[in-house]
Amino acid sequence: MKTTDPVALDDWYVVDSIADVGAEPRRTRLLGQDIELVRGPDGRVLVREVLFSDGLGPTLPAIERYGCVFTTLGAPKHDLVRIEEAEEADRREVICGWFTIRASGLRIVENFLDMAHFPFVHTDILGSEPHTEVVPYRTEILRDVDEVWAYNCKFFQPRAAATEKDTSGVMMDIDYRVPSPFIVMLYRVAPSAPTRRDAIALFIQPIEDDLCRAIPVEYLVDEVSTMTGMLHFEQVIFLQDRLILENQRPRTLPLEPRAEIPTRADASSVAYRRWLKERGILYGTTEGARILAGGAA
Amino acid sequence: MSAWIAVALSADVEAGTTLGTAVDGAEIVVWRDAAGRIHAWEDRCPHRGMRMSFGFVRGDRIACLYHGWQYDGDGRCRAIPAHPDLEVPATIRIPRYPVAEASGLIWVRPVPDGTADVQAPPDEPATPVRSIHVDVPAADVAAALAADGLASLATAAVQPIGPARTAIHAVLPGAAEPAARAALARRLEALRRRLEGAEIAEVPA
Numbered sequence: 001m002k003t004t005d006p007v008a009l010d011d012w013y014v015v016d017s018i019a020d021v022g023a024e025p026r027r028t029r030l031l032g033q034d035i036e037l038v039r040g041p042d043g044r045v046l047v048r049e050v051l052f053s054d055g056l057g058p059t060l061p062a063i064e065r066y067g068c069v070f071t072t073l074g075a076p077k078h079d080l081v082r083i084e085e086a087e088e089a090d091r092r093e094v095i096c097g098w099f100t101i102r103a104s105g106l107r108i109v110e111n112f113l114d115m116a117h118f119p120f121v122h123t124d125i126l127g128s129e130p131h132t133e134v135v136p137y138r139t140e141i142l143r144d145v146d147e148v149w150a151y152n153c154k155f156f157q158p159r160a161a162a163t164e165k166d167t168s169g170v171m172m173d174i175d176y177r178v179p180s181p182f183i184v185m186l187y188r189v190a191p192s193a194p195t196r197r198d199a200i201a202l203f204i205q206p207i208e209d210d211l212c213r214a215i216p217v218e219y220l221v222d223e224v225s226t227m228t229g230m231l232h233f234e235q236v237i238f239l240q241d242r243l244i245l246e247n248q249r250p251r252t253l254p255l256e257p258r259a260e261i262p263t264r265a266d267a268s269s270v271a272y273r274r275w276l277k278e279r280g281i282l283y284g285t286t287e288g289a290r291i292l293a294g295g296a297a
Numbered sequence: 298m299s300a301w302i303a304v305a306l307s308a309d310v311e312a313g314t315t316l317g318t319a320v321d322g323a324e325i326v327v328w329r330d331a332a333g334r335i336h337a338w339e340d341r342c343p344h345r346g347m348r349m350s351f352g353f354v355r356g357d358r359i360a361c362l363y364h365g366w367q368y369d370g371d372g373r374c375r376a377i378p379a380h381p382d383l384e385v386p387a388t389i390r391i392p393r394y395p396v397a398e399a400s401g402l403i404w405v406r407p408v409p410d411g412t413a414d415v416q417a418p419p420d421e422p423a424t425p426v427r428s429i430h431v432d433v434p435a436a437d438v439a440a441a442l443a444a445d446g447l448a449s450l451a452t453a454a455v456q457p458i459g460p461a462r463t464a465i466h467a468v469l470p471g472a473a474e475p476a477a478r479a480a481l482a483r484r485l486e487a488l489r490r491r492l493e494g495a496e497i498a499e500v501p502a
Contacts, residue, residue, distance in 0.1 A: 110345075116364045116379035132365065132378035244363050247348040249324070249341055261343050261389055265379035 002033035002049075002073065003209070005292060008283035009074030011180055014203035014215060016069040017095065021045050029207045031283065033073055035060070047071040066217050067095035068203055078146065081179035085199035085219035094218040094227065096234045103245040104284040105204040105212040106253035106276065109184045111241055112202055113176050113268040115155045121240050124158050131156035131169075134265035141275050148178040148275050150268035176268055181281055182206055190221035198222070209284050209292075210251040254286040299411070301397065301404040301418050303454030303466045306425040310335065310403060315359065317350025319458050320407040325394060326350040327403060330357045330370060337396035337405045338372055343389060401425045401468040402454055423452065424473040428466045429485045433492045435463040441488055451481055 003009065013030055016037050020026070025038040027050065034050035045064055049057035063070040063080050070080055085091060101108060111117070116134050118127025137153040153176060158169040175197075177185040182204040187197045199219040206212050216234055225233075254260060255277045262270050282288025304318050305327055315328040317340055324340035326349040334357075340348050342361040351362040358367045358375065366389075367376040374389040392409035401423035406415060431438055435457035442465070447453050456464040467485060469477055 114364075119378065120360075120362060120365045129365075129378070133381055134379040243351070244347060247351055248346040248363075249348065250346065254346075260345055263344075263377060263380055263383070 003031045003283050003292065005031075005281065005283040005288065006074065007279055007281040008181075008206070010072070011074070011076050011078075011182070012063065012070045012072050012080045013182060014068045014205050015047065015071050016045075017098075017215065018045075018064050018067055018069055019095075021069060028205070030071070031073060031206055032208055035071070037069065045069050049073070066201065066203070067093060068215060068217065070203075078180070081183055081185075081201075083185070083199060083201060083219065085197075088219070090221075091219045092222060094220060094230050094234075096216040096218070096231055098213050098215050099238050099242065100211075100213040101242050101245050102211050102251070103248065104210050104252045105182045105206045105214070106284040107245055107248055107251070108202070108204055108212060108214060109178060109182065110253070110269045110272060111245055112184045112186070113150065113178070113272060114266070115153055115174075116265045117244070118155060118157065121244055122237060125237070126157050127155060128158050128169075136264060137267065139267045139271040141271060145179075147180075148176075148268070148271050150176040150271070153268070178272055178275070181276060181279070181284075182212075193221040196221045206284060209289060250286050252284055252286040252289050256287060259286070299406050299408050299415075301406055301415070302456055303402045304337070304405050304456055304464075305403045306428055306466055306468065307335075307398050307401050307403055308425040309428065313354045315350050315352060315354060317348060318456070318464075320405065321457050322459050323407055323409075324348065324350075325405060325407075326352075326359075327396070327405070328352075328354055328359050330354060330359075332357060334370060335396055335398055335403055336370060336372075337394040337403070339392040339394075339409060341391070342366060343374075343391065349391065400452060402452070402466055422471050423468040424471070424478065426451070426467040426469055426473075426478045426481050427485065428464055429482075429489055430458075431463050431465065431489045431492050432461055433463060434461055437492060438463045438465060441492055445484070445488055447481075447484065447488075453485070 015028055015030055021037050021039050025036050027036050036050055037047050040046045045062050047060045047062045051057055060071045119129050119132050135154055138151045140149050153174045155172050157172045173189055175187045185201045187199050190196050190198045201217045202214055204212050204214045255273050282292055302320050310316050310329045312329050312331055312333050318325050325337055326340040327337045329335050340350050342349055344366055347361055347363040352359050357370055360367045365378040366374055369375050372391040372393045374385045377383055395406040395411050395413035397404045397417035399418045399420035404418055435455050439455050442453050451467055451469050453465050453467045
C-alpha cells in the first residue's frame, strides 16, 4: 500500500532506465504503490498509478534524465538534483545495472557515505589493513539548497577505479553529496586525469520501507577502461555491500541518537540522520515504521 | 527462570569460527576463540547493527565484518580500526548470553547478560551425530520426538529458533559406531519429512 508519509511522497524518485521503457507497459512499485510505465505515441514516458481495480490513475510528472526515468507520487518542493558533470560532452556516461537490496534505502545511502568499511568489505580494492584510519573531515548541511555535503574525505585506496591495474595504491580525496534522502553522490579526483573529478551518483527506488532497488550512474573522465570492465567493478563493489546491507538490524534506519553508536569517522552519517530528522521523514526509519503502522512498537 | 537451550553441536563450531542462530527470534552469535573457549552473544554490533555472525575471529577476539570493530571475550569493544589511537569507552559492548558445553552440545541460557548460576546440563561422554532444521514449531517437533521414542537411545535437544522453525541437535551416548550415527541421522530425516508433510518416498536405507 502506498505510504502516507508526506515527506517521502513529495520527492523525485528513479523508477526505471530510459533505455528499457518502450511501447510495452512495464510495472514496478514505488513507496508501496504499484505504477505502470509506457512510452506514449509522442515518445514521452507516461507514468501512472495502478489502482485497486487494476485501472490506471492520471499521468504523474516524469523526468527522463541521467539515463533514468524519475517520477513523483506527490508535489516535490525541489527540482531533481542537478549534476553538472552530466552536461560535459567529453565525459563517459556509465549507466550501471539495477541492484535489488532487502534493506531500507536510507541504510544504502549511509553505506555509500561510509569509508571506514573499505578495508573490511572491499578488501584490497577500496581499502586494506593496516590503512584503516579515517582522518577527520568536514560535513555541512547546506540550508539554501537543503543538501548534506562531506568535504575532503581522505582514504588510502589500493585500487579505487577500474583503471588502476597497479595496486600500489593512492590517497583518495572524496566529496560526498546527499541532494535528497534517497539519492547520494560522490566526487573524486579522476585517477587518469588528476585535474578533474569523476562524479558517481546512486539513485535509489524505495519499493517498500525495507526493500529497494538502486542504479549507479557515473560521469567519468576515464577513457581507458572498457564499459564491461567498469560495470564488473561496480558489480563487485555492490555485491560486497549488499552482504552487509541485508544483514543490518533493524533493516530500517533508527534516527533516535542512542540506538546506534557513531564515532568521528561517521560524521557524514550523523549529519545525514540529523538532516533526515529535521525533514521529518518517517518512511524507511525505525521510528517511522511504528508510527506509519499506526501502533506502538 | 530460563532453562538451557542447545544451539549447536560442539564439533560444528571449530576454533576461530562463528555461527549465527536464534532462540525464539532473538538472534545469537556463537563463536569459538583460538584457545577453544565458546561464546554466545547478541548477534548485533552496536555500531551500525551488523550481524556479528558474519564477523571474523582473530585470536581471542571477534571482529565485525562491517568496520572491523574488535571485541574481547567479555564482549567489550577494544579496537576501532577507523581510530587506531582511540581508547574505546567501556560502554561499547555486546550483551552476552550464559553459555556452556556439555555432552557434545553447546547450550545457551537466552537471558542477555544473564548469570550462569542455573545448573548447566550434565556433561557425559557423547558422540555427535547431526543438527537438523525443521520448518515447524518446536512444540510439534518435541511431540514427534516423544512419539518416535528417540529419547531412549539418544539425546535430541530441541531449539526453538522462530515461530515455525526448530533445530534438533542429536548426540549418541558414549562412543558410538558410524552405523549407529548414520541410522539415527536417517531416523531424524524421516521425522523431518513427516513433520514437513513431504509426500516423496523415503530414501531406502
